[in-house]
Amino acid sequence: MKELIVRSVLSACVLMILFFIFAIFPAFSEEVGPKVPVPPVTAAGPSQAQQVKPIQVEPGEEIPDWLARWELARVLSYVKRYDESIAEYQKVLKEKPGLMEARIEMAKVLFWKGDQTGASNILESVPAKDMTGDAKVLMADLFVAQKEYAKAGPLYRDYLESHPEDQAVRLKLADMLSWQKKYDASLAEYRKILKARPDDIQVRRRYAFVLIWAGKHADAAAELKKTLD
Amino acid sequence: MKPSVVAACLIVIALLTTAAYHLLKPDWILFRKAETYFSEKAFSQAIPVYARLLERGFEAPALVSHLGTAYVATGRFREAAAIFEDILRKAPDKLQELKELANIYVAFGQFKKAIPLYQTFLQQEPYNRSVRILLARALSWSGRFDEAIVEYRKAVGDET
Numbered sequence: 001m002k003e004l005i006v007r008s009v010l011s012a013c014v015l016m017i018l019f020f021i022f023a024i025f026p027a028f029s030e031e032v033g034p035k036v037p038v039p040p041v042t043a044a045g046p047s048q049a050q051q052v053k054p055i056q057v058e059p060g061e062e063i064p065d066w067l068a069r070w071e072l073a074r075v076l077s078y079v080k081r082y083d084e085s086i087a088e089y090q091k092v093l094k095e096k097p098g099l100m101e102a103r104i105e106m107a108k109v110l111f112w113k114g115d116q117t118g119a120s121n122i123l124e125s126v127p128a129k130d131m132t133g134d135a136k137v138l139m140a141d142l143f144v145a146q147k148e149y150a151k152a153g154p155l156y157r158d159y160l161e162s163h164p165e166d167q168a169v170r171l172k173l174a175d176m177l178s179w180q181k182k183y184d185a186s187l188a189e190y191r192k193i194l195k196a197r198p199d200d201i202q203v204r205r206r207y208a209f210v211l212i213w214a215g216k217h218a219d220a221a222a223e224l225k226k227t228l229d
Numbered sequence: 230m231k232p233s234v235v236a237a238c239l240i241v242i243a244l245l246t247t248a249a250y251h252l253l254k255p256d257w258i259l260f261r262k263a264e265t266y267f268s269e270k271a272f273s274q275a276i277p278v279y280a281r282l283l284e285r286g287f288e289a290p291a292l293v294s295h296l297g298t299a300y301v302a303t304g305r306f307r308e309a310a311a312i313f314e315d316i317l318r319k320a321p322d323k324l325q326e327l328k329e330l331a332n333i334y335v336a337f338g339q340f341k342k343a344i345p346l347y348q349t350f351l352q353q354e355p356y357n358r359s360v361r362i363l364l365a366r367a368l369s370w371s372g373r374f375d376e377a378i379v380e381y382r383k384a385v386g387d388e389t
Contacts (some may be wrong), residue, residue, distance in 0.1 A: 062363045065385055071366065072381035079374045 055077055065094045070102055077105075082113040100130035108138055116145050133159050144172070149180050167193045171203065174210075183214035201227045256287040264295070272299040292328060306333050324350055328360060335363070340371035358384050 073088035088108035093099060107122035123131075123139050132140070136155045143152035156173040160166065170193050177186035190207040197203060204227050211220035244333035259282055266275035279296040282289075293316055313330035316323055331346035347364035352356065365380035382388040 063359050063384075068362050068365075068381055068385050071362070071369070072378065072385065075365075075369050075377050075381065077368075081378075121312075204359050213273070 043067055066092050066099075070099075073102075073109075074105065077109045077112070077184065080112075084110050085109050086113070100126050101132070104132060104135040104138070106129060107135070111138060111142065116142055120146075135162055137172075141172070149176055152176060166195070167196055171206075175206070177211065178210045181213075186210050256285060260287065260289055260292065266289070266300060267295050270302070272302040275299050275305065276305075291335075295322075297326070297329060298372065301329060304335055309333055310337075320348075322353065324353060331363070331367075335367055335370075337372060338370075340367045343367045344371065 021162070033192070034169075046100065069088050070092045073085045073092060076082075076085035076088060086106060089102060089109065092102050093106065096102065102121055103126055107119040107126075110116075110119040110122060121144050123135060123142065126135060136159045140152040140155035140159070142156070153173070153176065154167060156176070159169055160173065163169065170189055170212055174186050174189035174193065175188065177183075187207070187210055190210060193203050194200070195208060204223055208220045208223035208227070211223060243302060259278055263275045263282065264277035266272070266278065273281065276296065276299050279292060279299065282292060283296065297309045297316070300306070300312060306343045308334035309328060310333045313326045313333070316326045317330060324328075327346050327350045331343040331350070334340070334343035334346070344364065344367050346361055347367060350360050353362065360383040361380055365384060368374075368377035368380060379388065
């Protein structure tokens with residue numbers, strides 16, 4: 001008899017639980033749904049559609065101060081407020097000293113401001129493995145400004161190995177080689193540029209001048225004639 | 230009454246109640262199913278269920294908004310934009326939807342359309358740093374650098 005009572009009570013309990021799960025809970029959930037998390041904005045964003053930086057923030061996630069400052073530093077540089085930009089870069093780097101990309105950008109801003117020494121100092125603190133192509137070109141530009149052509153050449157060449165289509169940088173190298181009176185090497189670079197941009201009159205005229213400096217007057221005359229046609 | 234009879238009664242009640250609920254409130258059952266998918270981030274499964282409920286004229290506070298968010302999460306931005314635009318036509322001060330729609334406009338490079346939405350959001354939540362930075366980015370990407378700088382400065386606490 002006692003066993004029967006226990007079994008009955010247990011059955012009743014199980015049934016009550018089932019009753020709650022199947023009958024009561026749906027009705028309850030009708031009024032108050034569970035709090036659901038808002039999904040992240042998985043933007044196939046401007047990076048894909050418009051080639052601009054995508055929004056990387058998920059709902060609830062705070063954009064860190066240093067990132068906002070970094071963006072601010074960039075925007076300040078766009079409007080040539082270099083001193084303010086550099087101040088912001090310094091704040092970012094104080095908090096994130098290992099942020100080499102910001103360090104290189106700051107060097108660029110210093111360069112644009114005319115502080116070549118400051119830019120050089122910054123770039124020298126960037127480990128070789130972190131030197132981006134842009135940083136190498138900037139470093140080379142700085143060496144050229146200081147007439148240290150021998151140091152600039154390998155940097156331009158290194159960059160051009162991975163960016164052979166960048167004719168603007170190749171032109172810098174061609175010019176620099178001509179200033180060093182390495183005319184054959186300079187002319188070789190000019191020919192590569194003109195192969196890619198045969199209608200560029202300005203480049204062809206510069207090529208003609210290097211031909212003159214190299215004593216190849218007839219070739220120079222032919223090239224100059226092309227620019228007049 | 231015998232315990233076995235009580236048990237039988239409870240079983241019958243439970244089954245009848247469940248059956249009745251499914252018969253009388255099928256849309257709520259469907260909605261809970263969609264919400265479960267949504268909470269599990271199974272957005273592509275949630276979308277058709279939400280859409281079917283909308284077609285049937287079912288109304289629940291989170292339905293349309295969650296459908297829009299699910300569209301965003303699955304990269305169906307045009308559908309998402311249409312949903313949020315519709316919500317904001319009826320209730321222009323809905324913050325989450327303002328932000329979602331602005332983010333979609335930015336994703337499509339429509340910065341000029343995104344900027345006023347972020348600004349409206351910030352009128353109601355002026356201390357929301359993230360949205361202020363999103364506004365600053367949109368201003369910057371649309372070439373309004375001076376305004377972007379002001380917003381960035383506010384966001385990082387250099388200006389109040």
